[in-house]
Structures are given as C-alpha cells and as structure tokens.
Amino acid sequence: MRLRRMSLAAVIAAAGLGMLAPMAQAADPGRAGGACAPAAGDVPLPVTQDHGVLQAQVFDRQVPDPSVYAGRVGFVWAALQSAQPQGVLASSYVTAFRNAPARQYTPEWFKTNHPDWIEYTADRTTPAWEFNNQVYTPIDIGNPEVRQWFTSTLIDPAIAAGFKVIAVDNIGVRNDFHVSGHYDQAGNWVQQFGADPKDPAWVADVLDWLRYLRDYAHARGVAVAFNLTFNGSLHDEFQDKSPEYLAAIDQMIDISDIWLNEQGFTVHRVENVVDDEWQLMFDLLRRHRCKPSVVMNKLPTDYWNQATPEQRQWVVANYLLYREAPAMLETTGRKDYAAFNEIPELSADLGTAITPPVRRGPTLWTRLYREGLTVVNPSSTQAADLILPAGTYTDLHGVQYSGRITVPANTGLVLKKS
Known part of the structure; x- marks a missing residue:
C-alpha cells in the first residue's frame, strides 16, 4: 500500500x-481498475475520447444541419438519416414491444391479419398499450413469426438504408404496461405473465428477445443500442420481493452494444437525483463504465439554459466523476429535446x-x-x-x-x- x-x-x-x-x-x-481497453468486435461503435465531454444527440428532428456535430457529437440515437459528418455514428429507431415507427400497421391491421400477435392486459380485452399510445400495437415478442416480421419489416430496411446501429427504445425490466397474455390462432387465451410487474417470466422473455435482436444485428455487421432506463427509486420495492432486479439490468446492459439511460442525475425535475438513488445510479454506471453509453439529463425547464447554473454544473460534474472514454452525455430541456443545444458547460475539459x-x-x-x-x-x-x-x-x-x-x-x- x-x-x-x-x-x-x-x-x-x-x-x-x-x-x-x-x-x-x-x-x-x-468492475476493475485501469482504463477501458478499446472494444473488440465486428460491429461499429462510436469513436471515444478520454477527455472533455463527448456528446450524444438523442433524436435529431430539430437539427437541420448535422455539421454542427463535428468534433462534439459521437453518436445519434434515432437519426432521420444514416449519412452523418465524419466520426458520427447514426442509429435507426424501433421500439422493443410494439411496431413503432411503422404507423401503416394499425391496430386494425393486426386484428385482421394477425390477431394472435396482440398482447392484452388481464381483462383479456384491452391491448397492453404502452404509455396509453393506441397508435402502435403491443406484440408478442416470444412468437417466432412476430420476430421474423419485426426484423424483416423494421430492421432490414434500416440496414439497407445504411444504418450501422439499431436503436431499440422503451425496454422495461418491469412489466409496467401490464402485459398478461394473448389469444392463439384458435381463439384460446394464452396466459403469459402474472399481475406482479416483477414477474420473472417477463424478465426472462425480455432477456431472450434482446439476445435475439443483438444476434440478428451482429450477423449483419450491425450494432444494437438499447434504451434501458434504470429507476433507482424503485430499487427498494424490487429488493423486498425480487433481488434479481439489478442482476437483470446488468444482464440487459451486457447484451447491448450501446446503452442509453434516460434517467441520469436530474430526471426532468427540480430536485436532483441524490442520496441512495444517486448511489445506485453511480454504481451502475461504474460497473458498466467500459460499455459505450449515453446518459441523458433532462432538466425541468423548457430550455437547458433556463435551468439554474447549479443544476447545469451538477450534470457535468457527475459526468466527469463517473465517465470513462466510451461515455457520452446528452442534456436537454423540455422544448429543446431533439435539437442540438449549444451548451457552454459542455465545453468543459479538465484533460485526462x-x-x-x-x-x-x-x-x-x-x-x-x-x-x-x-x-x-x-x-x-x-x-x-x-x-x-x-x-x-x-x-x-x-x-x-x-x-x-x-x-x-x-x-x-x-x-x-x-
């Protein structure tokens, strides 16, 4: 010593x-000391840096000219086009448990063509709508036919368009939208999950689905980026009845090539993430510090620069505390989400x-x-x-x-x- x-x-x-x-x-x-070694493998990953703040862009529908990314942004989550400035890696967007963004496949289309693919809540009548969004249909990710349709309809066209990363959104360790089961082709009810959102059967299905998506993408030379948002405030609830919660989060992050976490250290609220909730988030980030990651910090104001100087500095201070070379930072208010924000604090550079x-x-x-x-x-x-x-x-x-x-x-x- x-x-x-x-x-x-x-x-x-x-x-x-x-x-x-x-x-x-x-x-x-x-998990171990020392700097992170360059990632090995056959799929493209963002170019990393060992100093300063490496930014990510989450959605880009308000970015008319991506040349602003040069030297600042390494990765675009859910880009409108695959072509980006040199050094910027773009991803194409899908959701994990529903058919977004393919709006042409309406709930009526599924009811007519594949009624056995639709997932329902426990009343066996209401589809398990995510966020109460009734545009996109919740589908049975364990069904091999659904998987084949999902990849051929949503992923293959993105790969053909030149995208090297598939961004998979809204992956939940908890069954928060109360998926219960579906009907088979004969119209018989198939029970899949219990009422407890921590049902291990749900976690097992999600893990198997994520491995399937990763392996499918890797076989085609493409990476996967998973939105796995960890909510530390739920930890005690999980620990009381299901100590596998953090283990499941760890497994899902390990399966991913790039990890997006929307929670960060602010969570769109005036109060920062502090105390035990902060410690859980910090420890999770450090355990996976060599995984390419995007941590989003949403602030409670319409625009980033309207937040207090103290909260803006809090975001960057935490990033520099947990970060290693593959870590990227996204910061936004409510109305500048999906825009490229000129944020003076993100020019901070303390060297290595x-x-x-x-x-x-x-x-x-x-x-x-x-x-x-x-x-x-x-x-x-x-x-x-x-x-x-x-x-x-x-x-x-x-x-x-x-x-x-x-x-x-x-x-x-x-x-x-x-």
Whole structure:
C-alpha cells in the first residue's frame, strides 16, 4: 500500500495538482481498475475520447444541419438519416414491444391479419398499450413469426438504408404496461405473465428477445443500442420481493452494444437525483463504465439554459466523476429535446483523469484530472468540507475556489486550475 500511494502522489504532483487533504476513502465501484481497453468486435461503435465531454444527440428532428456535430457529437440515437459528418455514428429507431415507427400497421391491421400477435392486459380485452399510445400495437415478442416480421419489416430496411446501429427504445425490466397474455390462432387465451410487474417470466422473455435482436444485428455487421432506463427509486420495492432486479439490468446492459439511460442525475425535475438513488445510479454506471453509453439529463425547464447554473454544473460534474472514454452525455430541456443545444458547460475539459472516483468522508466524491478536479456531494442534507490542492480553481460559471471549501448538499463542481 505504501508504494501504491507514493506512486499516485507522484502522478498527481507531476500534474501540478498536489494532494487532496487525507480523508476517509472508499474504493471505486467499477468492475476493475485501469482504463477501458478499446472494444473488440465486428460491429461499429462510436469513436471515444478520454477527455472533455463527448456528446450524444438523442433524436435529431430539430437539427437541420448535422455539421454542427463535428468534433462534439459521437453518436445519434434515432437519426432521420444514416449519412452523418465524419466520426458520427447514426442509429435507426424501433421500439422493443410494439411496431413503432411503422404507423401503416394499425391496430386494425393486426386484428385482421394477425390477431394472435396482440398482447392484452388481464381483462383479456384491452391491448397492453404502452404509455396509453393506441397508435402502435403491443406484440408478442416470444412468437417466432412476430420476430421474423419485426426484423424483416423494421430492421432490414434500416440496414439497407445504411444504418450501422439499431436503436431499440422503451425496454422495461418491469412489466409496467401490464402485459398478461394473448389469444392463439384458435381463439384460446394464452396466459403469459402474472399481475406482479416483477414477474420473472417477463424478465426472462425480455432477456431472450434482446439476445435475439443483438444476434440478428451482429450477423449483419450491425450494432444494437438499447434504451434501458434504470429507476433507482424503485430499487427498494424490487429488493423486498425480487433481488434479481439489478442482476437483470446488468444482464440487459451486457447484451447491448450501446446503452442509453434516460434517467441520469436530474430526471426532468427540480430536485436532483441524490442520496441512495444517486448511489445506485453511480454504481451502475461504474460497473458498466467500459460499455459505450449515453446518459441523458433532462432538466425541468423548457430550455437547458433556463435551468439554474447549479443544476447545469451538477450534470457535468457527475459526468466527469463517473465517465470513462466510451461515455457520452446528452442534456436537454423540455422544448429543446431533439435539437442540438449549444451548451457552454459542455465545453468543459479538465484533460485526462489521473485517479478513479474517490469517496471522501460520508458524502463527498472527488476525481482528479490533469487540469483540475470534479467534486460531487450527492447528499440531500449534509454539507462537506474539502481541502483543495494548492492553487486557485475556477468552476464552470467563473466562481473561484482555493484552500478549504464547503461543498453544500446536492452540489457538483467542475474546478479547473487557474
């Protein structure tokens, strides 16, 4: 341990940052130490970077000129076209359990042509509409005929159009839309899932479906990007009755080539993700830190720049705390969703990381970079003191810090050495 600490001190000193004052430290929750090795395989993945903020674009229907991506965006989730600027990888959109975006296949079409493909709730009459959207029909993903139709109708045309990634949306570990079963070709009811949204049969079906989609895409030299949104506030409910919840999330992320998480550390609300919910999200991201990922942080305002400076800096501070080279960041308000946002905070660049994330004391997390450090206090109630390395540091909005500082609860700081 002595030699390891001396080596770390030497690296930090060489970077001109000195040492943070000794405090209680916790190990990084990543699966292994060290930098992420380049991904091996035969499918295309986004070009990564080991410094600054690598952005993603989620939907692009409000981006008239994709040349704005150059040098800033590595991946477009659900692009309108496969052609993109050099270095930008585009994906084509489908949903996991319904026929979006093929609107021509209406619920009436399914009732007429394939009534045995439709999934219903427990009343055996109401289709298991997702988000109460009655345009797209919930379909039986375990049916081999459905799978063949899904790939030939929704995926093959996208591959033919030049897309190298298939973006699969709305994948749920929970059966939140109450899929119960379907009718067979003879009109007999087939019960598939119980009333508990945590039914293991549902998880098993979803895992099998995701493996099928991945293997189908890989056989054609194409990657898959799964929207697997983790909701930490549900964790206790799952742990009480189904400790396999996090294991299922981990398996689904492992199956994916690129992972999109819409929850992030803001969740479209004024209150940030804090306390135990924050810890669950942070640990999940660090466990999968070498997986190409997009973490979206939706803010509660119409536009990103209308949110408070504190919340905007919170987003970037968390990104720099958990990120490794394959991690991408998407940030948006309500009305600039699907637009390319000129966000000054996303130009933050502290150089490359020289330590993993380190927990200091009961609440505070820090990570040293060659040109500064990122600091996150995810407690909702408890402030924390920190002694900065020698020198003066400036945050993303021009505020300067030096010496001993107090980091308020629910605060993130990106501090560049002046």
